[in-house]
Amino acid sequence: MSFPTLDVGVVGGCIRILEGIASCVPTLLVGLLIAAILRFYFGSDGVRQLFGGDSLRSLPQAWAVGMLLPVCSIGVLPILIEMRRARVKPGAMSAFALSAPLFNPLSLLYGLTLSRPLVVVMFAFGSLIVVTLVGLVWDRYAGKSSDEEPDAPSSSDEDASTNEPASSASQVSSAGTYEAPEMIGVSRLLAVFVHLTRSLVGPVGGWGLIGLSGLMLLSVVLPFGAMQYSVERDDWSAPATMTAVAIPAYAPPMLAMSQLGMMFQHANSPGAAFVLLVLGAGVNLATILWLAVTFGFRRVTLWFSSLVLIVLSIAYLINQPLAPHGVEPAGHTHAFDIYTNPLHSSEAIRWTSISAMLSKRLDLATQIALGLLAVLSLVGAALRCFAVDETSIASKFASTGNVSEESRQLGRYDRVVSPRLVGGVMLCGLVALSVVMCYGYYPAPNEALEEISIARAECLSAANSGQLEHAAHWLGIWDDWSRRLEVGTFLRTGEVRPYQRMQGYLIRKKLEMLEHELEHDPFEPEETRKVVREIMATDMRWTNSFRVVDP
């Protein structure tokens, strides 16, 4: 294996960072929103209570909260910052940091429809064991409990990693933590928005970029396709190799779960799959570095080495027992191409090909997400330029006569509820919304079949006529819809029948054969047509098995 050249390494790394930004937007914004809700609705005491306080149940409770909230390993950073402000136990912070990015309702549903759903359930409980053990190690040997010295007053406005001056409007609680200014109603909602946008162009954005820079590092070190043969089932070094890649990598939950699916389809190492899930989706460089600067390098070294040791031990323990039955190892996989350089070392760098590569990835949803990110960043930058923060909003509303609860005229049906109740409803609403989103993202089988028929026609026609790029583009869409069809069926009927599952496996296997034909140099039209004919036969059986006949 030879390293990419400087230009290929840097340009490829920049492409990977841009892809990373595009994929982290939804979960980052959700993370910022949750952090703001924790700050303005829960307060420090409420946050500590939410994560189990100093009790023994804090570790599993933090794990459970993490499993419910739809954030990635970058979206978890603003929440960690808020947890630190509230002086949540370091063990609970570690449990939350590791578990929150692993699963969310969307990715868990996806995982449950993989060839062996039990594996995903076992992985979920494996992650509970990991976060509990690592949390215990940290609380016992490395971390201090919540009665350690609080962060400096600088943490009132931003997180502990900034040294901005304390705001006069913030208060010190009885526990010694710095509370957000008290606000209610519109002013509080406005403060949530201001805090979110300011954080985005402040410390959270900075740490996010550090997290994504791991992708640049991987692009520089790993040439195109370098991971295709590294995680085979019989390769004893596969979990260790995956550890080295997963630590700097940033993997959103859905990407990690789809990679798990591909690993099972290709009969890759289950131990490496577990490492990918816990270390790839669970942590990135920013998580490790933020913990290091917050708690000290010595403690985090102990925490991180325990984490790697425990994860690797479990990975080697499950490697053989969880090996999929009846699946012939493919000998290679494209699942991890995303962590290697997207450009061939031998190719000259051309802006046209790079822009074509990027534009393929910029679908409508990504464009909307990036647009939203740009708008929020601009607002945040403007607020920072004009020194507007939540405390100035609090003082503004106070000076214009914000009505206190005591003086308010309550209507007959008005009830005074605590901020924590409102915040709790907002968090539950977020979880409920993500469950509802599952039904949108995984539509009913008939709708998915319509999308598949479009992708099939585009892909196969292009393959038959030698339009390789067009065929490859629609092939990816078809493959993605094949999974969504299964999850949508599972969501509505509670099962995917063995026959449907097997036909799905076959169609994806044959699509991969077609992908190879399309990338074969030189292109072989006859061989491609042969694969297309096989795909059409399988596709007919596969789609027929999912068709719901209207009564």
Added chain:
Amino acid sequence: MMLNANGIQRAFRLTIPKVWMGCLAAVVLLVGCQGEGDSSKKTLFDDEHELAAHWPEGLADLRLKLQTRLEQLVAQPERSEDSQLYAELVDLVAWTPEIAADTDLTESQWLPIRNAAEAIRKSVQGAGWTDSTKDQVAELCKLLEQAEQQLAGLKQSPEAAVEPEVTS
């Protein structure tokens, strides 16, 4: 100037992003300055999927391979369960649902074959290769033979002659 633990930690907070970016740039430069990569390989997909030597070509081939190995087992019962023959038999049973699904068998025709293969897999995992397991394999072979006949019947029917078209 005296720096306490908090001061050191705060200094790290300020400098760590810069240090990290610096390290990253250094790695980029160091690694990037190495020579050109291996450009002789035009495609990275030269190696196709690796297929096992005993991978069956179809349902009939699968049945033949199962029967051959079963006869060898019956002829040499003292053979160790670690032998290649047993390993291949396990593989063939495990591949049976996939090979059968890749034919025009309907779901109701495929399901008994899949269930029989699954039952054999569980028996082997539980009690190893007993006489009862070998009987199960013989039953599976009969099911496969029936399936071949059903497929032959399908080929003679006019619907099977129609090849699907690439349409949306």
